[in-house]
Amino acid sequence: MMNEDSAPSDGGLPIAAVERETGISKDLLRMWERRYGFPQPARDAAGDRLYSAAQVGKLKQVRRLMDLGFRPGKLVGQSMAQLEALAQVHTPARVVPDVCAGLIDALSGHDALAVRELLRHRLFELGLRRFVGDFLAVANPLVGEAWMRGELRVYEEHLYSEEVKRVLRETLAGIPAGLQSPRVMLTTCPGEQHLIGLLMVEALLRLAGCDAIAFGTQMPLTDIASAAHKHRVDVVVLSFSASYEASPQTDVAVLDTLLPDGIEVWLGGAGCRGLKRLPARATLLTLDQLDACVSGWRERQPPAIAV
Amino acid sequence: MMNEDSAPSDGGLPIAAVERETGISKDLLRMWERRYGFPQPARDAAGDRLYSAAQVGKLKQVRRLMDLGFRPGKLVGQSMAQLEALAQVHTPARVVPDVCAGLIDALSGHDALAVRELLRHRLFELGLRRFVGDFLAVANPLVGEAWMRGELRVYEEHLYSEEVKRVLRETLAGIPAGLQSPRVMLTTCPGEQHLIGLLMVEALLRLAGCDAIAFGTQMPLTDIASAAHKHRVDVVVLSFSASYEASPQTDVAVLDTLLPDGIEVWLGGAGCRGLKRLPARATLLTLDQLDACVSGWRERQPPAIAV
DNA sequence: GTCAAATACTTGTCCTGTACAAAAATGAAA
DNA sequence: TTTCATTTTTGTACAGGACAAGTATTTGAC
Numbered sequence: 001m002m003n004e005d006s007a008p009s010d011g012g013l014p015i016a017a018v019e020r021e022t023g024i025s026k027d028l029l030r031m032w033e034r035r036y037g038f039p040q041p042a043r044d045a046a047g048d049r050l051y052s053a054a055q056v057g058k059l060k061q062v063r064r065l066m067d068l069g070f071r072p073g074k075l076v077g078q079s080m081a082q083l084e085a086l087a088q089v090h091t092p093a094r095v096v097p098d099v100c101a102g103l104i105d106a107l108s109g110h111d112a113l114a115v116r117e118l119l120r121h122r123l124f125e126l127g128l129r130r131f132v133g134d135f136l137a138v139a140n141p142l143v144g145e146a147w148m149r150g151e152l153r154v155y156e157e158h159l160y161s162e163e164v165k166r167v168l169r170e171t172l173a174g175i176p177a178g179l180q181s182p183r184v185m186l187t188t189c190p191g192e193q194h195l196i197g198l199l200m201v202e203a204l205l206r207l208a209g210c211d212a213i214a215f216g217t218q219m220p221l222t223d224i225a226s227a228a229h230k231h232r233v234d235v236v237v238l239s240f241s242a243s244y245e246a247s248p249q250t251d252v253a254v255l256d257t258l259l260p261d262g263i264e265v266w267l268g269g270a271g272c273r274g275l276k277r278l279p280a281r282a283t284l285l286t287l288d289q290l291d292a293c294v295s296g297w298r299e300r301q302p303p304a305i306a307v
Numbered sequence: 308m309m310n311e312d313s314a315p316s317d318g319g320l321p322i323a324a325v326e327r328e329t330g331i332s333k334d335l336l337r338m339w340e341r342r343y344g345f346p347q348p349a350r351d352a353a354g355d356r357l358y359s360a361a362q363v364g365k366l367k368q369v370r371r372l373m374d375l376g377f378r379p380g381k382l383v384g385q386s387m388a389q390l391e392a393l394a395q396v397h398t399p400a401r402v403v404p405d406v407c408a409g410l411i412d413a414l415s416g417h418d419a420l421a422v423r424e425l426l427r428h429r430l431f432e433l434g435l436r437r438f439v440g441d442f443l444a445v446a447n448p449l450v451g452e453a454w455m456r457g458e459l460r461v462y463e464e465h466l467y468s469e470e471v472k473r474v475l476r477e478t479l480a481g482i483p484a485g486l487q488s489p490r491v492m493l494t495t496c497p498g499e500q501h502l503i504g505l506l507m508v509e510a511l512l513r514l515a516g517c518d519a520i521a522f523g524t525q526m527p528l529t530d531i532a533s534a535a536h537k538h539r540v541d542v543v544v545l546s547f548s549a550s551y552e553a554s555p556q557t558d559v560a561v562l563d564t565l566l567p568d569g570i571e572v573w574l575g576g577a578g579c580r581g582l583k584r585l586p587a588r589a590t591l592l593t594l595d596q597l598d599a600c601v602s603g604w605r606e607r608q609p610p611a612i613a614v
Numbered sequence: 615g616t617c618a619a620a621t622a623c624t625t626g627t628c629c630t631g632t633a634c635a636a637a638a639a640t641g642a643a644a
Numbered sequence: 645t646t647t648c649a650t651t652t653t654t655g656t657a658c659a660g661g662a663c664a665a666g667t668a669t670t671t672g673a674c
Contacts, residue, residue, distance in 0.1 A: 013561070015657075020497040020553065021527045027627060030658080035625085046634070048657060053529065071667080073624065110538050112520045113484060155522060155534030158494075162523040166476055173477040177420060187465070190327040193500060193525070213419045215462060216469040218500070220328045220367075222360065227462030231417050246327065254320070322628075333628085334656065341631090342654085353663070355628060378638075380653065 011042050011050040018051045022059045023245075029059075038076040058083070064148055065090075067243065084150060091148045099126075100139050104146050107156045115159060119167045128171055129207055132200045133287055136164065140196065144242075161196055168199040178209040182234035182264075182297050187215040187224060189238060189251045197239035197269045200287060205237075208294045221251060225258035235264045235297065240271025248272055252282050266293065318349050318357040325358045329366045330552075336366075345383040365390070371455055372397075374550065391457055398455040406433075407446050411453050414463045422466060426474045435478055436514055439507045440594055443471065447503065451549075468503055475506040485516040489541035489571075489604050494522040494531060496545060496558045504546035504576045507594060512544075515601045528558060532565035542571045542604065547578025555579055559589050573600065 015026050024032075029049075033040060039059060041049040051059075061083045062075045068090055075083065096104070099122065106114040123131045143160050146152045152160075184205055186198045195217050205212040213231060228236050236259070240248045248271055255265060256279035265282040267275070272284055285293050322333050331339075336356075340347060346366060348356040358366075368390045369382045375397055382390065403411070406429065413421040430438045450467050453459045459467075491512055493505045502524050512519040520538060535543050543566070547555045555578055562572060563586035572589040574582070579591055592600050 016553070017528075017557070017561075021529070025627085026657085028625090031626070034660080046657085056529070071624070072626095112538075153533060153537075154530040155526060155537075158522045158526055158530075158534075159520075162521050165523070166480065166521075169473060169476045170480040173473065173480075213466075214469050214473075215465045216472070219462060219465055222328070222363070223461040223465075226460060227465075230460075230462075231419075246323070250324070254324075332656080335654090337629085338655075353628085378653070379655095 011044065012052045013050065013056060014044075015041075015049045015051070018056055018059065021056055022063055023243075024059060024063060032072065032076060036073065036076040054080075061087070068148065087148055087150060091145045093149065094142070094145065096142065097138055099135050100142055103139055103142070104151065107143070107146075107152055107160055110156075112159055112163065115163045116167065119163055123167060123171065128175075128203055132168075132203050136196070136200055137287060140164075161194075164196055165199060168196070168203060172199070172203060172206060175203075175206045177211065178206055179211050180209040181211065181301065182294065183211040183213070183232065184235045184237055184266075185213045185215060185224075185228055185231060185233040186237045186239075187219045187227075188217040188240070189224075189244075189246065189248075190218050190220055191246050192240060192244050192271075193217050194239070194241040194243075194269075197241065198237070201237055201239065201268060201290065204287065204290050205294070208291055210294060221254050221258060224255060225260075228263050229260050233263065235266055237266045237268070240267065240269040242270035244269075244271035248275060249277075252278060256281060264297070318351065319359045320357065320363060321351075322348075322356045322358070325363055325366065328363055329370055330550075331366060331370060339379065339383060343380065343383040361387075368394070375455065394455055394457060398452045400456065401449070401452065403449065404445055406442050407449055410446055410449070411458065414450070414453075414459055414467055417463075419466055419470065422470045423474065426470055430474060430478065435482075435510055439475075439510050443503070443507060444594055447471075468501075471503055472506060475503070475510060479506070479510060479513060482510075482513045484518065485513055486518050487516040488518065488608070489601065490518040490520070490539065491542045491544055491573075492520045492522060492531075492535055492538060492540040493544045493546075494526045494534075495524040495547070496531075496551075496553065496555075497525050497527055498553050499547060499551050499578075500524050501546065501548040501550075501576075504548065505544070508544055508546065508575060508597065511594065511597050512601070515598055517601060528561050528565060531562060532567075535570050536567050540570065542573055544573045544575070547574065547576040549577035551576075551578035555582055556584075559585060563588060571604070 013021065015029060018024070018029060019026050029039070032038060039051060039055040041051040041055060044050050058080050061080060062072065065075055065083060065087055066072060068087075070086070075086075078086070102118060103115075106118050122135050126135055143152065143157055147154070147157045186202055186205075188194070188198060198214065198217070202212050202214055213233065215227065219227070224236060227233075236255070238248075238251070248267065252265060252267065252275075259265070259281070263281065265279075267278075267282060267284050268286065268290075275284055278284065283293065320328065322336060325331070325336060326333050336346070339345060346358060346362040348358040348362060351357050365387050368387060369379060372382055372390060372394060373379060375394070377393070382393075385393070409425060410422075413425050429442050433442055450459065450464060454461070454464045493509055493512075495501070495505060505521065505524070509519050509521055520540065522534065526534070531543060534540075543562070545555075545558070555574065559572060559574065559582075566572070566588070570588065572586075574585075574589060574591050575593065575597075582591055585591065590600065
């Protein structure tokens with residue numbers, strides 16, 4: 001067991017810390033070292049790895065570029081400057097749509113208040129449905145790309161997502177809970193900590209009059225199943241972000257065996273791209289298909305039960 | 308690489324899924340298997356482990372009891388029933404204080420709306436400061452203990468924390484952002500996903516007129532440092548829950564080397580118990596010391612700058 | 615030349631087994 | 645009873661091998 005306390009002042013970060021900072025597993029860090037010779041961390045007295053800040057920084061950059069589709073073998077050999085250039089080139093600044101004007105500036109200006117005001121302004125201007133469907137649907141990837149290009153720092157992206165969550169929750173508080181069917185529960189699978197997509201769906205479901213129950217993120221699959229049963233929900237909504245590590249495919253297959261019959265599963269988010277061979281009860285959908293999906297569900301119900 | 312898709316329908320869960328479901332690392336799962344003979348998962352065609360639902364359930368129960376102070380060696384040999392009995396005995400139902408009356412019932416009644424109403428009622432009855440300091444400070448551990456005893460399911464605890472977050476955020480939205488010093492940023496270290504403590508602190512700071520900036524959870528330490536610098540904050544508040552896996556000690560030590568001089572670090576939460584040898588800039592505090600801490604900070608500032 | 619199938623390469627995760635340091639428990643002395 | 649030293653327990657680190665899934669590249673038919 002490495003001595004965690006010896007690390008900070010001097011050499012660098014132990015491997016567990018690097019895993020948490022970069023999201024790259026210990027196994028993989030060791031494998032890259034073996035295969036590519038990078039990163040080649042120093043060692044402490046006990047022979048445990050100690051990664052320098054520079055190595056951790058490069059690892060983060062490599063990881064970003066991998067999310068863009070690059071393979072690690074091509075990346076690890078490059079210098080930090082080359083990697084940054086690569087990120088620049090491959091996420092060309094898109095034309096910022098009018099609705100998002102000023103957003104990136106507000107974020108990089110380190111002014112939390114300005115960001116919040118901007119979001120609120122858009123919300124009142126567009127109304128909740130279009131705020132979600134037109135503004136957030138555009139702004140979220142825009143912020144992600146700006147971060148890829150290095151125009152935004154991690155903490156600025158954190159600030160953005162925190163303020164979006166805040167504004168959405170404030171607003172949801174003002175909408176009386178719908179009581180119509182379908183009764184929907186919202187959550188994410190373990191490891192998926194992105195809540196924004198879930199809140200966006202919740203907003204639209206509330207507007208459609210559905211009885212939506214939010215359970216937050218990261219519910220173990222067995223608990224999703226029993227909660228769905230106990231709360232007598234009709235639909236389980238799961239959101240998968242692009243950075244979801246595990247396989248939505250597997251999650252859905254497991255849930256299919258755990259869930260009682262008659263409960264549907266609706267999946268959304270960038271992490272669902274390329275999903276196939278879904279169980280019969282599962283549906284893949286985008287935000288703008290949600291209303292249609294709710295209507296469709298209502299039509300499928302026996303008239304006696306439908307509201 | 309195991310075939311994740313073959314698992315769900317038949318035998319059980321692959322080791323990565325069990326790690327995510329139980330929070331027990333792969334390394335440790337294999338170590339327990341070798342040392343204690345439990346869990347002893349089936350194997351797929353490739354020789355990869357496949358854990359049954361029963362094994363995963365027992366692992367979760369073992370983990371709960373370990374949080375109560377039991378050692379794994381004493382636990383793994385016991386049957387599921389014995390483990391449940393143990394949990395019953397060692398978390399005796401406390402006398403439920405009046406303020407919390409009805410809470411557990413509302414949660415186990417699977418009525419999200421009732422929970423929300425109860426929380427709102429307490430909030431209006433007590434006011435924000437006492438809601439945080441008197442109600443939540445009592446209710447949070449109460450819910451945790453009820454879960455330990457098996458009186459609440461995981462999803463009921465999820466529901467509780469989701470509704471608490473919701474009510475707190477609604478309320479925070481109504482308090483104009485304070486603009487007085489100190490300027491405080493709130494976040495948690497990577498791996499710490501509990502937000503409630505942070506929201507409670509934010510509420511109290513806002514009431515004290517502080518300029519509080521919330522960054523959400525799980526910021527890499529390097530980003531905490533640069534955000535603190537760029538946003539020109541005076542204090543970084545970190546919250547550590549009892550279930551924090553990594554070492555707050557190490558985190559603070561690392562931050563101490565990364566943060567610019569003059570920025571203080573305030574630590575709170577159950578995860579801080581037993582912390583010692585803190586850097587000079589770090590302070591350990593509980594909720595009820597927060598006001599005093601803010602006053603203390605203000606007094607320490609040169610009069611010219613103090614507000 | 616174009617498309618599709620077969621082949622080769624790349625990459626992530628799993629495996630076994632070992633080692634060791636930190637934490638906890640135990641026992642001895644004050 | 646408290647304090648200190650010793651033993652046991654426990655978690656995390658290491659090395660290096662294996663292999664399947666995903667990706668690229670070549671081959672071959674049309």
